Amino acid sequence: xxxxxxxxxxxxxxxxxxxxxxxxxxxxxxxxxxxxxxxxxxxxxxxxxxxxxxxxxxxxxxxxxxxxxxxxxxxxxxxxxxxxxxxxxxxxxxxxxxxxxxxxxxxxxx
Amino acid sequence: xxxxxxxxxxxxxxxxxxxxxxxxxxxxxxxxxxxxxxxxxxxxxxxxxxxxxxxxxxxxxxxxxxxxxxxxxxxxxxxxxxxxxxxxxxxxxxxxxxxxxxxxxxxxxxxxxxxx
Numbered sequence: 001x002x003x004x005x006x007x008x009x010x011x012x013x014x015x016x017x018x019x020x021x022x023x024x025x026x027x028x029x030x031x032x033x034x035x036x037x038x039x040x041x042x043x044x045x046x047x048x049x050x051x052x053x054x055x056x057x058x059x060x061x062x063x064x065x066x067x068x069x070x071x072x073x074x075x076x077x078x079x080x081x082x083x084x085x086x087x088x089x090x091x092x093x094x095x096x097x098x099x100x101x102x103x104x105x106x107x108x109x110x
Numbered sequence: 111x112x113x114x115x116x117x118x119x120x121x122x123x124x125x126x127x128x129x130x131x132x133x134x135x136x137x138x139x140x141x142x143x144x145x146x147x148x149x150x151x152x153x154x155x156x157x158x159x160x161x162x163x164x165x166x167x168x169x170x171x172x173x174x175x176x177x178x179x180x181x182x183x184x185x186x187x188x189x190x191x192x193x194x195x196x197x198x199x200x201x202x203x204x205x206x207x208x209x210x211x212x213x214x215x216x217x218x219x220x221x222x223x224x225x226x
Contacts, residue, residue, distance in 0.1 A: 048213045
């Protein structure tokens with residue numbers, strides 16, 4: 001089978017830094033993506049890692065360790081609008097099909 | 111970024127009827143699109159891969175006769191929920207990727223289906 005594990009909920013305060021971890025077990029791995037979804041909305045792309053290391057995009061960074069089947073999303077300078085669900089997703093090939101984790105609901109408090 | 115449009119955003123139908131959901135790539139061609147289903151506070155579950163000009167590929171456990179997928183052009187895929195039942199009520203989302211332009215998947219706005 002295949003599985004992606006991430007915490008179900010995380011709470012943090014405005015201005016803080018939060019890390020959302022994702023471990024995966026899949027038959028095949030091409031890359032790890034992160035998506036943000038607000039209630040009732042469509043997922044939007046945040047970051048993608050195909051190789052080990054850190055990718056930085058503004059306040060968001062993502063890390064991948066292929067040998068550990070592990071990645072994380074780092075959100076800095078948290079804002080209230082960052083309250084949303086965050087999903088890690090594995091691409092098993094170049095075809096574009098994504099296998100999603102269960103999602104982490106982030107609540108940012110004042 | 112690329113735009114994927116999904117229609118309708120909400121639909122309520124009676125049990126036993128069929129509902130068609132459209133997914134369009136507005137500014138790029140998509141030979142492959144993907145259909146997902148999402149329950150409240152849950153993950154996106156891949157239902158099928160829609161292939162332009164050929165049959166869709168369904169994930170294990172998804173009834174192909176229940177969820178009919180047609181990908182008749184490079185910019186349009188449709189999902190038809192046939193003989194809908196209350197348990198088919200869910201949030202359905204499509205996605206497409208613009209190949210050779212990165213690994214970002216673009217999602218439609220989603221369709222909230224309620225079967226009464």
